[in-house]
Amino acid sequence: MKNCNGRKSCTVAANNRLYGDPCPGTHKYVTVTYYCKVKKTPKCLRRCHRQAKCIRRKCVCKSGYKGDGIRSCTNIKDECSYPYRRVGKGCYLIQKDNVSGDTAFAKCLQRGAYLANFETLNEAMLMKYELLKMKTGVHYYVGGRNINRYKTGGDWRWIKKDGKMVKMKYFAFDNGEPNGTLKASQDCMFFYASRGYRFHAVWCAMGGLLGGYICEK
Numbered sequence: 135m136k137n138c139n140g141r142k143s144c145t146v147a148a149n150n151r152l153y154g155d156p157c158p159g160t161h162k163y164v165t166v167t168y169y170c171k172v173k174k175t176p177k178c179l180r181r182c183h184r185q186a187k188c189i190r191r192k193c194v195c196k197s198g199y200k201g202d203g204i205r206s207c208t209n210i211k212d213e214c215s216y217p218y219r220r221v222g223k224g225c226y227l228i229q230k231d232n233v234s235g236d237t238a239f240a241k242c243l244q245r246g247a248y249l250a251n252f253e254t255l256n257e258a259m260l261m262k263y264e265l266l267k268m269k270t271g272v273h274y275y276v277g278g279r280n281i282n283r284y285k286t287g288g289d290w291r292w293i294k295k296d297g298k299m300v301k302m303k304y305f306a307f308d309n310g311e312p313n314g315t316l317k318a319s320q321d322c323m324f325f326y327a328s329r330g331y332r333f334h335a336v337w338c339a340m341g342g343l344l345g346g347y348i349c350e351k
């Protein structure tokens with residue numbers, strides 16, 4: 135019965151046309167012997183990630199995981215999902231609470247993130263655009279900080295989660311900014327709403343401006 139081979143089901147007809155009729159008028163029956171073969175699951179050519187399974191020769195990440203199934207299968211929760219949001223290539227959390235610069239700094243660290251770094255002007259402009267669209271009217275602390283107020287013009291850096299610092303390579307401060315002095319230091323950095331989200335240097339604590347903050351992870 136070739137027409138049954140390799141199939142999940144098939145029909146075997148019992149009629150004279152198929153088998154002929156050597157004894158007309160006699161009831162006949164057909165005995166069918168069959169055996170089923172378990173189809174072997176084809177193996178994946180490459181070793182799948184430990185959070186992946188081999189399905190139809192392809193490594194597929196388990197549910198709740200995302201990736202190519204071979205090198206990566208990351209937990210979806212670890213990715214940029216709510217309350218974080220993707221802006222350009224970065225993953226940010228935009229918070230509106232009213233806090234000081236130092237508090238904002240600590241709050242991001244507590245979340246396993248850091249105050250947002252905008253190492254390139256492109257990143258800063260994309261965020262500025264995002265904030266303008268949100269129309270919250272809130273100023274937001276970001277991860278720029280003056281680490282040496284004794285130096286003329288300061289030494290502005292982007293501070294990362296692990297404490298590493300990247301020197302600011304472009305200048306996007308508003309007119310007259312940064313304007314901290316030795317006696318009245320303004321070592322923290324704001325996306326200043328009232329000035330179309332230009333960068334402003336502000337006090338980090340001790341009666342400084344309160345605002346929201348942007349964390350990055």
Ligand SMILES: [Ca+2]
Nearest residue numbers: 313334335336
């Ligand atoms: Ca200022």
